[in-house]
Ligand SMILES: [Zn+2]
């Protein structure tokens with residue numbers, strides 16, 4: 215029984231659960247957006263109704279505590295639209311996507327700032343993208359989630375830091391804040407922690423290309439060329455697609471390969487992470503596309519050594535690579551050199567406006583993840599008022615019932631005051 | 637029978653020792669009891685002394701409470717531990733009991749388990765026979781065959797116990813043992829044949845030789861039958877196994893165990909690359925010969941294999957096609973169903989969309 219590389223990829227959760235067609239992605243995002251919007255509207259309406267019932271005095275208190283909460287949990291200072299009477303203006307699907315992209319870019323910067331290894335940052339960003347495929351930024355705020363996503367990525371990639379050390383990197387962030395959305399996030403990831411990245415694959419391809427350039431390449435059994443023949447063909451490759459054939463010496467060829475690697479590696483570390491490439495394509499396709507953007511003739515030549523042009527899958531592979539390359543090239547990190555300063559400024563302004571809009575349509579139930587997290591645990595600070603009155607009461611009654619039941623069976627808890635009988 | 641008398645003699649002794657200084661009379665009695673030469677103090681019955689006095693050195697357990705008696709299953713003559721040490725430490729020696737003269741080895745001396753040495757001996761014999769005659773019901777065609785076999789075993793056991801036809805029974809038993817051994821380890825017999833053990837009894841050695849020769853001869857019967865030193869007539873007969881049982885199934889040798897395969901028959905067979913011995917890549921150079929990595933068992937070829945495996949795992953997977961193809965099929969819901977329940981029982985509004993995932 216033989217397994218091929220593709221079989222091994224098909225066993226991954228990335229293939230099984232996190233690969234989508236573009237249509238599926240769009241429809242999922244639409245669904246997420248619709249559900250989140252409906253929930254925000256309902257919750258805001260309910261909150262307004264509750265406010266209306268309260269006397270003025272209590273209302274003032276409530277809004278004061280509201281500000282406290284947002285202050286502690288959310289740095290963007292999301293303010294619930296309590297006073298506004300008009301219908302909440304929710305984010306559209308496109309706006310959500312742009313927001314998620316912004317979060318991802320910030321996460322990339324965060325990774326750079328914290329000097330995390332590439333894989334950690336890349337994994338963290340993919341966690342973030344996976345999370346926001348099924349959750350809306352209106353429900354869960356990006357900054358908290360990306361901090362936690364990065365923390366989980368550190369753990370999954372084997373770059374262990376204690377949560378205290380990690381939290382200390384950020385101003386005014388406690389370990390508790392990092393941990394609060396952890397379970398939520400991990401659950402949303404369906405406990406699929408493995409992200410298959412194209413980085414090592416690119417290195418493998420680079421190794422082979424270098425061997426080709428030096429004339430030591432071992433061709434596939436079906437390939438009849440000798441390693442010297444491969445080298446000769448490679449030396450004559452045109453620099454640009456459709457360009458005149460060249461005659462490169464081996465050192466120049468090596469440099470060409472190295473340059474392509476450096477370029478592709480950079481694309482993988484930015485554009486590939488910030489687009490939907492991981493959802494739509496497999497890691498080999500991603501790294502080959504990045505390489506295609508770097509040096510098209512070289513990549514196509516390499517491809518033909520793996521899949522002869524006569525092979526039925528060759529055309530399909532080239533189409534797929536081209537589509538993936540187009541996706542990567544369309545990302546703004548790729549085109550950033552050519553965009554004008556005005557365009558950049560305009561984009562930043564749009565981003566800022568978007569974040570402002572987000573503040574006006576946050577889900578009021580999910581503002582303070584720390585307290586939500588506490589409320590679900592036994593060590594909840596009692597009567598902290600994190601939850602809505604009715605819910606807190608119901609939970610308290612439930613808990614008391616459980617405790618009573620347990621006490622009847624096991625006997626009451628031991629006295630804490632030094633064991634003296636009460 | 638020995639036990640009650642021992643207790644009878646031991647109990648007063650102990651009591652005497654306890655109140656040895658209590659009264660002049662008891663002190664007197666106590667002194668008397670310490671004098672074995674004194675005829676009045678000696679317990680008269682013969683059985684009492686036989687269980688407490690070593691027949692070899694005549695020292696008594698009375699004087700040496702730590703004394704232990706040992707027996708050798710060769711002749712079941714009892715003697716004390718220090719005698720065994722003294723007589724047999726320098727190798728096998730004849731039994732010191734008058735009229736016995738069997739050669740005993742120190743290693744085989746042991747404590748007796750049963751007070752009655754006859755029982756001890758019978759248990760030993762049964763153990764030995766059971767070791768050789770170890771067939772079970774499933775080895776026979778019918779229950780009757782198995783019962784016949786048990787009958788044979790029992791009668792030969794009684795032969796040994798009652799010392800009837802001991803030599804013949806022993807010989808047949810040994811032949812049977814050898815035949816069983818040969819069946820279990822055919823290679824071991826050949827080895828023994830090449831290097832015969834001179835200490836073995838002659839008849840056994842002969843049979844083993846014969847058996848080994850037969851086995852060597854089996855695959856190429858015609859070519860080697862003439863040049864063997866054994867008479868061909870002996871080879872033609874089936875080797876004497878000591879016993880023959882009707883309906884005994886032929887033992888089928890189990891398949892030789894295959895080497896352990898951690899992947900259960902699966903192997904990784906890369907389609908898109910041929911792994912080379914070495915890749916000359918500048919950024920790998922520092923790791924190749926660095927003892928910091930090598931000392932820990934790091935092998936750079938593992939990296940090559942992994943990098944190339946990563947480079948192509950999923951190369952031929954076209955997600956758009958495959959995902960569409962699998963969309964129709966039922967999607968796994970086991971894991972998520974639980975998660976939905978968990979989320980619902982948390983009491984919170986459904987935090988994560990768990991309805992239609994996967
Ligand atoms: Zn003795």
Ligand SMILES: [Zn+2]
Pocket residue numbers: 711712713731732733736737738
């Ligand atoms: Zn003896």
